[in-house]
Amino acid sequence: MRIAVTGATGKVGGEVARLLTIEADGEGRLRLIVRDAARAPREPGAEIAVADFSDAAACRAAFADVDALLLVSAGEAVDRIEQHRTAITAAAEAGVGHIVYTSFLGASPSAEFTLARDHGATEQLLRDSGVAWTFLRDSFYADVLLDFAGEERLIRGPAGVGRCAYVARADVAEVAARILRDPAPWAGRALDLTGPVAVTLGEAALLMTRARGAEYEYVDETLEEARASRAPYGAPDWQVDAWISTYTAIGSGELDVVSGDVELVLGRAPRTLEETVADPL
Incomplete structure (x- = not known):
């Protein structure tokens, strides 16, 4: 079983690479696909391949002989679907x-x-591709709330009292690694990956305050x-529309969904928001 991981320099892809390396059963079983080889994680026994999603030839070479591929979505860009x-x-x-x-x-x-x-x-492209697929439909990452808050520890946006079950990046990575090891049972399935409870951003700020021992606040903007x-x-x-729609959604x-x-x-409950922000990925 040869597994390839794109986005291996990122938070989720890098954690998937680490988890797969721990259980690797031989050289050449894991291939890490990155855009810059100098930034690739140095996991024991892993191959490194360089490819950008916009370069078809490089992608074909990087994906050769791969049984299971983690396709981490490209970053925000006008041409993301084309990538x-x-x-x-x-x-x-x-x-x-x-x-x-x-x-x-x-x-x-x-x-x-x-x-x-x-x-x-992109999901439709995969359905039409002829390749077996599994969709990991992640909720917003709980870890990212820390980025939203920044040094001011202030989250701002027009979310009102809407709720979201924020999921830990670490849980998403663990789910991905588990499925990549044995993907067949998950073929053709779309999994909703959420945290254990949906909270408002005001409640999230209170949970972050308790978990980190510093005061966080949410400001509901128009x-x-x-x-x-x-x-x-x-x-x-x-x-800007995308950023704002994070909150309007x-x-x-x-996004008031708990799955x-x-x-x-994984056979266990997902990490709570408090656990995640106390030890973010």
Whole structure:
């Protein structure tokens, strides 16, 4: 069984690589696919391949002889769907047996969170690819709340009292690693990966305060306030819309979902928000 992991320099991909290395049963069983070889994690026995999702030839070479592939979604970009199309086509041409894709909760063309629309389009590309697939539909990462809060420990956005069951990156990585080792039972399945309870951002701030011993706060912004507070970043309109839709998707109730799929795969309950922010990935 040869497993390949894209995005191996990132948080989730890097943790999947670490978990798979721990249980590796021989040289050449794990291939880490990165855009910059100098940044690749140095896991014992792992091969390193260099490929960008926009480079079809490099992807075909990196995916050759791979039984199971973790396709970590590309970063925010106008052409993200096209990058995914190139990578998925290359995987099919290379004869990849099974693709595990990091998608998003409620991925669809009409999702309130605009980036989840990219995931919906990518899921359809995978359905049409002829390659066996599993979708990991992650909720928002609990770890990322720390990034949202920043040094000011202040989370700002128009989410109101909407709820979300934030999931630990570590749980997503563990689920991915477990499925990659034996993907057949999970073929054709879309798994909703969430935390154990849905909370408002106000409640999340209180949980973060308890877990980290420093005060966190949530400020509920209007749409106009949200645009104004993000204007200094100078980001393009599509990206600002994506950032703001992070919060409006929560406020709309679309992400008020608690799933048992983490426990289904791992045989244990998912990490709580408090546990995650106390020891983030």
